[in-house]
Amino acid sequence: MRAEKPLATASRDDSPREGDSSPGAGADLGGWLRYISAAHPKAWDLGLERVRLVAERMNLLDRGDCTFVIVAGTNGKGSTCVSIERILLAHGRSVGCALSPHLHKFNERIRIDGVEAADEEIIRAFAEVERMRGETTLTYFEYATLATLWCFRRAWVDVAILEIGLGGRLDAFNIIDAEIAIITSIGIDHVDYLGDDLDGIGREKAGVMRPGQQVVLGRELPGSVIGEATRLRTHVQALDADIRYSVNGERWSLQIGAENLDDLPVPALPMSNCALASAAAGQIVELDRKTLSGALAEVHMAGRFEKRSARGRSWLLDVAHNPLGAAFLHSELVDKNVAAGGRIVAVYGALRDKDIGGVISVLEELIDDWVLVSTGGPRGLNAADLAQRAGLADVLLCDDLEQAVEAACSLSEQSDVILVFGSFSVVERARLALIS
Secondary structure: OOOOOOOOOOOOOOOOOOOOOOOOOOOOHHHHHHHHHHOOOOOOOOOOHHHHHHHHHOOOOOOOOOEEEEEEOOOOHHHHHHHHHHHHHHOOOOEEEEOOOOOOOHHHHEEEOOEEOOHHHHHHHHHHHHHHOOOOOOOHHHHHHHHHHHHHHHHOOOEEEEEOOOOOOOOHHHHOOOOEEEEOOOOOOOHHHHOOOHHHHHHHHHHHOOOOOEEEEOOOOOHHHHHHHHHOOOEEEEEOOOEEEEEEOOEEEEEEOOEEEEEEEOOOOOHHHHHHHHHHHOOOOOOOHHHHHHHHHHOOOOOOOEEEEEOOEEEEEEOOOOHHHHHHHHHHHHHOOOOOOOOEEEEEEOOOOOOHHHHHHHHHHHOOEEEEEOOOOOOOOOHHHHHHHHOOOOOEEEOOHHHHHHHHHHHOOOOOEEEEEEOHHHHHHHHHHHHO
């Protein structure tokens, strides 16, 4: 077991501030999460000044011997992060991995050596953030960022992998000057915050780059990303140029620069993301083909092209919720011949601010039957309105996920695949229904 790295913290009064409603001693993680959700009047308060100030007080910007990898992009970030994590762990490194958002519980956001942080550790982290913030207000995401960095620092990890939640330039994790930056893909999403211009979105996500940095880029990125990488004189490895792969049945080959890594197992996650992850990991360790092969055979992520068997059916769960995510899903369905010998029945639910028509147009040719399900919350969309916006007529409409699961079973046979996709909440509820 690794020793905990001592944390230098300023001497501050531990007593509650006047009017302070923060959880007291003995509060559980649920209490803390409710508190940080309500601690700031805005869900998003973009800007790095406040979170950097508190990070400096907590001594979190003193990186020590830790190598930081920051991962931005519209889709594929989580898969890339967990792939890097698994590759580095297999090569003997200690790894912290920050993921966003979570599917079932907050603990998924903070992983140390492949294991989710325990409630007790996260509570200690939140308490330290609260103690050190003084009068500085923080959003939920800023509390989460600082707590994550605190946990990684305590665990004294060799490498910290940070997934950007939204944008890049103003994401709280961008207070870190990472040694390696990855941009997986650029597409239209979060229009209210990022706009609908690909060059503008690319410019925001390219904000994670630093001068002279090692940069790994996905395919078909807008000119603003390439231009920023050039302006900062970064050292770029790009998919389809410096990073190439080819598939032969159940095996694939990967070329990174002059290095050839042959006869690798086809991973459960998208090969493009695994290729980016391998290139980034190769900047930190010398990749061993056998070790890499074992890591890729094991890598998986909940809700990302996740296969399950339940209720006498084959299920595939994926959080594709925008056109670019749908395109990734389409390519995986085709490349991995998922529906060989059968049909695909889809269960789909979406939030009202998503490009539903764009998603449907990408996947419609592969789907034989549709079951549409309502989503809840302020951004939710009922199944009837979803059908209208999707332009689908011959569909089943369900208000309840369990009802949708049963409907999909009734429409399918054992040789078919039931694809559940769309919003995180739909995939989360489907996983729970299939696990129980």
